[in-house]
Amino acid sequence: MAIPGCSKICALIAAATFLIFIIAITTLSRTIFNPTQPNFTVQVAGLENFHFNRTFPYNITLHNTLKVVVTVDNPNYVGLEYWNSKVYLHYQGDVIAEVPIDHKLILARSKVNGTMEIEVYTDKLISNPSFWGGLSTGWLNLTSTETLHGKIIVMNILKMHATVSNMCNISIFMRTQKIKLICKSRMRL
Known part of the structure; x- marks a missing residue:
């Protein structure tokens, strides 16, 4: 009973x-499970290795290295560890640079600085028919794309494989070298 x-x-x-x-x-x-957009800040640190090679009659190549400091501010409660990858820099559909990204861990609610050396193939840039018209406005509009393969880490307990796709619209004002950056990320588990 x-x-x-x-x-x-x-x-x-x-x-x-x-x-x-x-x-x-x-x-x-x-x-935790509702991630917000990480904040990206880009600062140009300098221009190095400016090379101009002209062979007659028609072959002109121009390469330079752009040093950039990228700051990623992760406001989420989820960390990300990713492996080697590449960032592609595009101008009007043409790939003008490939930048390797090394293995990195971005902890939850942290800020990470990284330095990149971007070797820009300027000959591809200036051979684009839209370049000179766009340059006359004073703005250089670029797009960067990257896909990071790695894993997300939730409170150092739960680890899941993830793929993060990132696309940034980069506008550079040529006179002052100010950079306007708008990025969108998408994560797939």
């Missing part, structure tokens, strides 16, 4: 446990 007071207490404990579980899932879904 069951005691009526005991079944009421068991029901209250089960209801309270269920309520705490629902609150925990709701809190986790609004914080």
Whole structure:
């Protein structure tokens, strides 16, 4: 024979446990499992290795290296570890640079600085029919794309394989060398 007071207490404990579980899932879904866009900041550190090679009659090549400091501010509660990858820099559909990215760990709620040396194939850039018209406006509009393969890390407990695709629209004002950067990321688990 069951005691009526005991079944009421068991029901209250089960209801309270269920309520705490629902609150925990709701809190986790609004914080950890709802990632926000990381903030990217790019600063040009300098121009190096400017090479101009002209062979007659028609072959002109122009290469230079652009040093860039990239800051990634990750406001999420999820970290990302990724392996070697490449960033492609495009101008009007033409690839004008390929930049290798080494293995890196971006911890949750952290800020990471990285330096890149971008070897820009300027001959591909200036041979594009849109280049001179775009340059007369004072703005150079580029697009960068990258796909990072790695894993996301949730509170150093849960680790899942992920692919992060990133696309940035880069506008460089040539007179002041100010950079306007708008990036969009998408993560697939």
